[in-house]
Amino acid sequence: MSPALTEPSKFKSWYRKNDIAITPWLFLLPAVLFFATYVIVPIGQSFWISFHMWDGLGEKTFVGMDNYERLLGLGDQKMDRKFETSFWNNIKWLLLYLLAIPMGLFIALFLNQTVTGIRLYKSLFFFPFVISQVVVGLVFSWFYLPNDGLFDVMMSWFGIDIRGGVLGNPKTATYGIIAAGLWPQTAYCMILYLTGLNSVDPEQVEAGRLDGAKGFRMLWYVILPQLRPATFIAFVVTIIGALRSFDFIAVMTNGGPFGSTRVLSFFMFEESLSEFGFRMGYGAAIAVVLFFIMLGFIAYFLYQMWRDEKEGR
Amino acid sequence: MFPTPIQQRSHASQFSYQVFLPIALILWLLPLIAVMIFSIKPDGDFVKGNFWGLPSSFEFFNNYGRVFFASDMPQYLLNSVFITVPTVIGAVALSSMTGFALGVYKFRGNLLIFFMFIAGNFVPFQILMVPVRDLTVNLNLYDTKLGLILFHIAFQTGFCTLFMRNFIRALPYSLIEAARVEGVAEWKIFVYVVLPLMKPAIAALSVLIFTFIWNDYFWAIVLTQGPDAQPVTAGITAFNSQYRAAYHMMSAGSIVAAIPPVFMFFLMQKHFIAGLTLGAVK
Numbered sequence: 001m002s003p004a005l006t007e008p009s010k011f012k013s014w015y016r017k018n019d020i021a022i023t024p025w026l027f028l029l030p031a032v033l034f035f036a037t038y039v040i041v042p043i044g045q046s047f048w049i050s051f052h053m054w055d056g057l058g059e060k061t062f063v064g065m066d067n068y069e070r071l072l073g074l075g076d077q078k079m080d081r082k083f084e085t086s087f088w089n090n091i092k093w094l095l096l097y098l099l100a101i102p103m104g105l106f107i108a109l110f111l112n113q114t115v116t117g118i119r120l121y122k123s124l125f126f127f128p129f130v131i132s133q134v135v136v137g138l139v140f141s142w143f144y145l146p147n148d149g150l151f152d153v154m155m156s157w158f159g160i161d162i163r164g165g166v167l168g169n170p171k172t173a174t175y176g177i178i179a180a181g182l183w184p185q186t187a188y189c190m191i192l193y194l195t196g197l198n199s200v201d202p203e204q205v206e207a208g209r210l211d212g213a214k215g216f217r218m219l220w221y222v223i224l225p226q227l228r229p230a231t232f233i234a235f236v237v238t239i240i241g242a243l244r245s246f247d248f249i250a251v252m253t254n255g256g257p258f259g260s261t262r263v264l265s266f267f268m269f270e271e272s273l274s275e276f277g278f279r280m281g282y283g284a285a286i287a288v289v290l291f292f293i294m295l296g297f298i299a300y301f302l303y304q305m306w307r308d309e310k311e312g313r
Numbered sequence: 314m315f316p317t318p319i320q321q322r323s324h325a326s327q328f329s330y331q332v333f334l335p336i337a338l339i340l341w342l343l344p345l346i347a348v349m350i351f352s353i354k355p356d357g358d359f360v361k362g363n364f365w366g367l368p369s370s371f372e373f374f375n376n377y378g379r380v381f382f383a384s385d386m387p388q389y390l391l392n393s394v395f396i397t398v399p400t401v402i403g404a405v406a407l408s409s410m411t412g413f414a415l416g417v418y419k420f421r422g423n424l425l426i427f428f429m430f431i432a433g434n435f436v437p438f439q440i441l442m443v444p445v446r447d448l449t450v451n452l453n454l455y456d457t458k459l460g461l462i463l464f465h466i467a468f469q470t471g472f473c474t475l476f477m478r479n480f481i482r483a484l485p486y487s488l489i490e491a492a493r494v495e496g497v498a499e500w501k502i503f504v505y506v507v508l509p510l511m512k513p514a515i516a517a518l519s520v521l522i523f524t525f526i527w528n529d530y531f532w533a534i535v536l537t538q539g540p541d542a543q544p545v546t547a548g549i550t551a552f553n554s555q556y557r558a559a560y561h562m563m564s565a566g567s568i569v570a571a572i573p574p575v576f577m578f579f580l581m582q583k584h585f586i587a588g589l590t591l592g593a594v595k
């Protein structure tokens with residue numbers, strides 16, 4: 001027989017023998033290639049680009065740590081004012097966004113009943129999460145309109161007048177945007193807790209009742225420990241959501257007024273691709289800083305998941 | 314059950330719960346209700362400052378007619394469909410394979426690859442932005458739907474793999490062993506044994522990814538530019554500059570842009586929530 005004919009059959013029998021060893025790699029190959037090209041490699045590239053000056057078209061010029069020195073104010077330079085505002089706004093987002101967790105729990109407790117039509121109520125309460133953040137942002141920016149917006153009208157009932165409207169006033173704008181963001185995020189946490197409450201062990205609740213626990217004590221000592229997985233996921237999605245916030249800011253204020261609502265993700269976008277010119281190197285440096293802020297959380301989440309994985313085995 | 318079922322409480326509190334429920338819902342959805350009312354108002358109402366009162370005339374057909382026949386909205390909506398559907402198919406296909414590989418086989422590096430997918434999923438988009446945009450430009454795919462689709466598939470595969478792998482993990486392993494004893498080839502086990510059992514996971518992921526991609530804004534403005542390729546989330550801002558300060562038109566446009574995922578959600582609610590709350594219960 002000619003070798004051309006024996007080769008495939010040889011391959012076939014070899015493949016058959018090693019089927020179990022090879023198959024997972026064949027199944028992984030396309031996704032891993034894709035994921036590496038679009039996610040893993042770009043992370044490294046961003047690090048590399050952050051050491052350069054680059055307009056996105058021409059040659060990159062290596063500038064070492066210059067971008068970071070300018071951004072963080074290392075050495076004898078001052079910290080970039082825009083960076084400072086963005087960073088503190090990110091902190092505000094992080095802290096206030098976490099309110100979505102107790103608020104979601106509260107609504108879930110309120111809705112965890114079996115009355116007629118409760119299913120429809122639950123889905124309608126969840127509604128804000130399904131709508132795109134762009135639309136939610138637009139809706140809230142009309143809600144906040146100076147003088148004509150419902151919020152301003154309601155505030156005037158109490159004699160409160162916010163100059164320039166909520167979004168036009170540098171003191172209130174960021175809080176206005178965070179409130180808009182909390183709306184869908186609370187809905188998300190609510191649905192997580194509703195599912196969690198479904199699987200609470202009724203016997204433990206009964207036992208707790210016999211021991212005289214009720215109301216808040218019951219919630220704290222009996223219910224919440226059982227809701228731990230739901231709380232963990234709510235925590236993960238809320239932190240990630242807070243640090244990713246971009247759509248709301250882009251749609252509602254475009255960073256203004258006077259740059260007071262910038263966050264790192266928006267600042268990065270603005271530096272890299274805006275009318276002020278393409279400063280990709282500087283943008284990449286901002287992204288790297290944001291990445292490191294997030295890395296702390298990511299590492300914690302992954303560690304928790306890794307531990308669950310080991311326990312589950 | 315916690316809190317105490319309302320049926321075990323006094324009649325008064327049952328009654329007040331029933332009354333308070335719709336009130337709470339209206340308060341919760343107030344911004345949305347306002348926009349719905351906006352979208353059926355005539356232009357004149359806003360000029361006269363009648364923002365929050367009742368519409369002076371019913372302009373539903375007029376306003377929505379203009380969204381569909383006098384703007385680029387239909388084009389943007391179509392773009393969204395042509396971006397979202399291939400992404401859903403691609404991400405679900407790739408992740409059923411990775412889920413199978415990571416959920417069924419024990420091999421060196423299994424957990425490492427799995428955690429690489431999860432970690433990539435948590436990363437801030439911004440760190441990918443410059444290189445991905447550069448890559449897309451170099452591939453001549455800037456401002457094309459394909460450019461967006463390829464990135465979305467790759468990125469969503471991270472989340473989908475987490476989901477699929479955990480789902481396959483929970484399937485009875487004895488089924489696979491039984492097939493192996495019969496001498497069934499591994500790829501056939503995937504196609505004939507595992508895939509049919511994955512239908513609920515595939516349904517859940519499909520609605521979820523549909524919503525995520527439909528609502529994406531960041532990548533839409535990073536990788537595309539005009540009505541030829543931009544999806545509706547990005548198109549709505551262009552639409553709004555066409556109708557600056559015409560709140561009735563902007564609201565109608567926003568509602569049109571928001572409807573497809575809402576529709577999907579109500580159609581496949583059970584699957585959607587199952588997907589979203591993955592891992593929230595043990």
